[in-house]
Amino acid sequence: MTGSKALKAISQETFDDVVRENIEDFEMEPQEALDDAIEQFKSQGVNISIIIKEVPTNGKHKVAFLAESLSDIVSQEESFDKESTLETIRNLKDELSSDLSKRYQACKTTNVSQKLFDLCVMSSRKSCYQTDSFKAYCSLVNGQPDEATKEHLDFFLQQLRDSDVAEKTEVLCCIFKNLCTMQENNRQTLVKMGIIPTLMKVMETFIENAAVVRECCSTFRALTLDDDVRVEFGQFHEHAKMIVTDHDGLERFVSVFKEHYSDPVLAKEISSTLSRVMVRNEYCQEFVDMGGFDALRKSVSAHTAVMGVVKNCVDLLQAISRNDDVKMFVMKDGAAGMLMQVLDKYIANPSICESCFAALTTLTLRNPAHCKLVVDAKVAPVVVQAMSVHERHAGVQKTACMLVRNLVARTRQYSVMFLELGIEELIRAARTKFSSVLDDEAKAALRDLDLEVDLKQLWTGTSQRVTN
Structure with a gap:
């Protein structure tokens, strides 16, 4: 070669x-x-x-041998319940779970998707090895949602509706999560088939089972994705509206959030899901009116040491703060202080720093009074420290620039504080290192700090009159 x-x-x-x-x-x-x-x-x-x-x-590779052996298993229904069948199913599941290349090659060289589906149907009919068969199918469609047909969607959705076993329900939710990831057609088809009310019922039925709730919420979030590059316009916004408007999703999610905020798994999953459905201004207000912010604050307080809960709650705070009335309410109710406490504990974590800076940016947008509250909470040294500690993290640098710009754009008196702490050098260094990511944000921050910056005039006109 x-x-x-x-x-x-x-x-x-x-x-x-x-x-x-x-x-x-x-x-x-x-x-x-x-x-x-x-x-x-x-x-x-x-x-x-x-x-x-x-x-x-x-x-041949092991995964191909195992995939081909499914034909013999399906064709010998009378001996389906043999121990060797279970061993084959589990070995195939392990192979498919280990690497995308094995899933891809198995589908390319064998008819494994249809064979596995036939196996799932047979296992359901015979009430034997059902969960193990579903797990193998779930592994197969992880990253390969195109393998599912309408027949597959019909079958598994009916299985989910009929399931009263937690482990089986968890696997079925995971199957739908995989089928809805990077596959817009599957999402739209499943929504038309009624998956949203089914998932709502599942969540409420198995509310005490953290594993089921986790997969159920993950599936809800998958329905609101817009990640299929083959489709010009997705329906993620419409799906989120359907969850809230047609199926009382906001009220039901907030009810669970308020009742189970002390459970870290539920708090993490519900807060993340709520963030994804905040697609309309009125939803943010309804969330607060239902007592959602109180549950959010209690979750952060109860799980300060649980990074996942804290980050998701901060992201939810940013999502609801896009509503100006909500923004004013949460600031009066201590949102700035809560975020500063989170930053104080997690200053070494770039992901949480980025989320907190993004939330503070939203809270201070076009609001000098909020800028004063945030500055009085000693945010300036925290921003400088985070930019220094996370100099290689573009997300932290970008959100920090946006926050600084908001804090000084209408309240120029705060510029001196940032400049004395050395913010200029940090912003210029970030702009040099991540010019393709945050050039505009860095220039805006420098401009509003009254510092010299090279602004480009992209269009100067043609000096000609417009004619009809």
Whole structure:
């Protein structure tokens, strides 16, 4: 392969042939042959991310052998309940779970998706190995939602509606989460089939089971994604509105949040889900009117040491603060102080710093009174410290620039405080390092700090009159 033209992609067969040649022609040990093949293709710039990087046995990989064995299992229904069947299902599930390349190649070389679906149908009919079969299917469609057909969606949705077993329900929710990720058609089809009220019922039925609630909320969030690059316009906004308006989602989520804020798993999942459905101004106000902010504040207080809960609650605070009336209410109710306490504890965590700065940016937008409250809470040294500690984290640098700009744009008297702390050097360094990410934000911060900045005039006109 030395000196050959660089490839962009190769087939699994080509990769396996190189490994075989290394073993047979160059008498390498199997692992040495595999490592050499990987190095050869990487050195030529070949993408081998979906190539199984294992030495095949008799020309086949283990996942292919297991996938092909499903045909025998499905065709021998009378002996389906044998222990060997369960072993095959679990081994296949483990192989599919281990790497996307195995899932991809199994679907490409075998009819594994339909075989696994047939296995799920049979296991349900015979009430045998049902959960294990569902787990294997769930692993298969992780990152491969296109493998599901309308028949698959119908079957699993009915199974979810009928399920009264927590473990089975958890797996079914996970299946739908995988099927809705990066697949807009599946999302729209499932919404039309009634998955939203089904998930609501599941959440309320299994509210004491953290694992089920976690997967259920993850599925709700998957329905509000806009991550399918093949679709020009997704329906994420409409799905969020349907959850809130057509199925009383806001009231039901807030009710769970208020009742179970002391449970870290529920607090984390519900707060994250609530953030995703805050797509209209009135939803933010309704959240506060229902007592949601009080539950949010209690969750942060109860789980200060649980980073996931804290971050999700801060993100939810930012989401509801896009409503000006809500912004004023939460600031009067101690939102700034709560965020400063979070920053004080998690200043070393870039993700939480970014979320807190984003929330403070929203709270101080076009509101000098709020700027005073935040500045009086000693935010300036915290911003400078975070920018210094997280100099390699673009998100922290960007949100810090946005916050500084908001704090000084209408209250210029605060500029001196930031400048004395050395904010100028930090902003200029961030702009140099992350010019493609935060150039505009950095320039805006420098401008409103009354510092010299090179502003580009992108269009100067043509000096010609407009004619009809």
